Amino acid sequence: xxxxxxxxxxxxxxxxxxxxxxxxxxxxxxxxxxxxxxxxxxxxxxxxxxxxxxxxxxxxxxxxxxxxxxxxxxxxxxxxxxxxxxxxxxxxxxxxxxxxxxxxxxxxxxxxxxxxxxxxxxxxxxxxxxxxxxxxxxxxxxxxxxxxxxxxxxxxxxxxxxxxxxxxxxxxxxxxxxxxxxxxxxxxxxxxxxxxxxxxxxxxxxxxxxxxxxxxxxxxxxxxxxxxxxxxxxxxxxxxxxxxxxxxxxxxxxxxxxxxxxxxxxxxxxxxxxxxxxxxxxxxxxxxxxxxxxxxxxxxxxxxxxxxxxxxxxxxxxxxxxxxxxxxxxxxxxxxxxxxxxxxxxxxxxxx
Amino acid sequence: xxxxxxxxxxxxxxxxxxxxxxxxxxxxxxxxxxxxxxxxxxxxxxxxxxxxxx
Numbered sequence: 001x002x003x004x005x006x007x008x009x010x011x012x013x014x015x016x017x018x019x020x021x022x023x024x025x026x027x028x029x030x031x032x033x034x035x036x037x038x039x040x041x042x043x044x045x046x047x048x049x050x051x052x053x054x055x056x057x058x059x060x061x062x063x064x065x066x067x068x069x070x071x072x073x074x075x076x077x078x079x080x081x082x083x084x085x086x087x088x089x090x091x092x093x094x095x096x097x098x099x100x101x102x103x104x105x106x107x108x109x110x111x112x113x114x115x116x117x118x119x120x121x122x123x124x125x126x127x128x129x130x131x132x133x134x135x136x137x138x139x140x141x142x143x144x145x146x147x148x149x150x151x152x153x154x155x156x157x158x159x160x161x162x163x164x165x166x167x168x169x170x171x172x173x174x175x176x177x178x179x180x181x182x183x184x185x186x187x188x189x190x191x192x193x194x195x196x197x198x199x200x201x202x203x204x205x206x207x208x209x210x211x212x213x214x215x216x217x218x219x220x221x222x223x224x225x226x227x228x229x230x231x232x233x234x235x236x237x238x239x240x241x242x243x244x245x246x247x248x249x250x251x252x253x254x255x256x257x258x259x260x261x262x263x264x265x266x267x268x269x270x271x272x273x274x275x276x277x278x279x280x281x282x283x284x285x286x287x288x289x290x291x292x293x294x295x296x297x298x299x300x301x302x303x304x305x306x307x308x309x310x311x312x313x314x315x316x317x318x319x320x321x322x323x324x325x326x327x328x329x330x331x332x333x334x335x336x337x338x339x340x341x342x343x344x345x346x347x348x349x350x351x352x
Numbered sequence: 353x354x355x356x357x358x359x360x361x362x363x364x365x366x367x368x369x370x371x372x373x374x375x376x377x378x379x380x381x382x383x384x385x386x387x388x389x390x391x392x393x394x395x396x397x398x399x400x401x402x403x404x405x406x
Contacts, residue, residue: 064372071376241369248365258372266379270387340399 014256022260025322030268031329033069035275036288043295043325044261045205046123050302050318055115059106060252067240068262072269074233082230084181087223090188091195095239098199103246105204120303122205124296131292165222182224194220203243275336287328294324
């Protein structure tokens with residue numbers, strides 16, 4: 001009975017080596033997600049594509065993984081009072097339509113035999129673009145990309161609304177207008193447009209869309225950073241759940257991939273989140289940007305390898321994408337333990 | 353050609369997504385409990401003395 005259930009859900013179809021690989025990769029992705037608040041999930045789908053999973057399975061399982069991760073993170077942010085449920089509820093409609101449009105595009109491209117290639121190219125552009133932006137900001141040392149850990153500790157009414165958000169709030173006044181947490185008043189249509197665009201991206205790439213939705217909520221809607229983070233996660237629970245369900249109906253969700261990834265990432269996210277209390281994110285942000293850039297190059301190499309039929313290039317791409325994530329995760333762990341030891345040494349010296 | 357579709361009820365897919373949801377909740381509660389139980393010991397082991405983990 002149990003065997004048939006597990007077999008039906010895909011657990012027994014995954015070899016022990018692959019299960020171990022997924023748990024380990026999930027751990028690494030979790031550390032990155034817990035520390036930077038974003039970015040981990042969009043390494044999963046390209047890695048699955050490079051492991052030769054069909055595009056709908058890579059995207060669907062990536063999305064189911066995002067769903068599970070979002071459930072865990074939302075429970076935590078709910079405890080911290082950082083979820084705007086009204087904003088989340090309004091966004092759900094736009095995101096849902098966007099996801100379904102993105103998912104339909106994947107299946108259409110798959111029927112033409114183009115899905116894997118186009119999704120990989122989209123990842124190269126996205127990872128490269130976001131990676132370049134984060135690296136540039138890290139080099140300028142003015143923050144940007146991921147969660148600003150210090151900013152997340154401020155009171156909600158202390159946040160200044162970005163100029164661009166103020167302009168949008170003053171010019172787009174199509175009713176109904178809604179008031180959000182942090183005294184933000186904005187048209188429901190602006191929220192829906194942001195939700196649709198990020199939903200489309202989610203459905204097409206199997207990502208949570210947080211790396212686009214969070215800045216969009218901050219700069220287009222004007223909500224405070226912690227509320228943007230918490231509400232984004234709450235929204236991903238629904239959008240990711242629905243997207244996973246739709247992909248699952250087409251056989252696109254493989255529990256043999258998702259369960260071990262989630263098992264590792266839930267632990268990694270706790271470690272990454274605890275590390276934020278010890279390590280300054282700005283010091284490591286440049287590695288994060290570098291990791292995304294290497295990820296973009298890796299996906300490009302893997303895709304060229306697949307195009308010219310070179311398994312060596314495909315393997316090189318896979319090693320690069322996983323290797324870059326592992327190096328950054330270890331950099332976080334190493335810096336955290338070193339900082340803790342240094343602080344303890346200083347305390348001991350002062351006491352003596 | 354694939355087009356936009358309204359989700360229809362599928363018990364097998366619902367079980368699949370429900371399993372992932374259940375796993376996420378169990379992991380949140382389980383790892384939280386483990387962190388409370390073994391966190392201080394692990395920190396002592398890693399740092400080599402008393403340390404305050406968040």
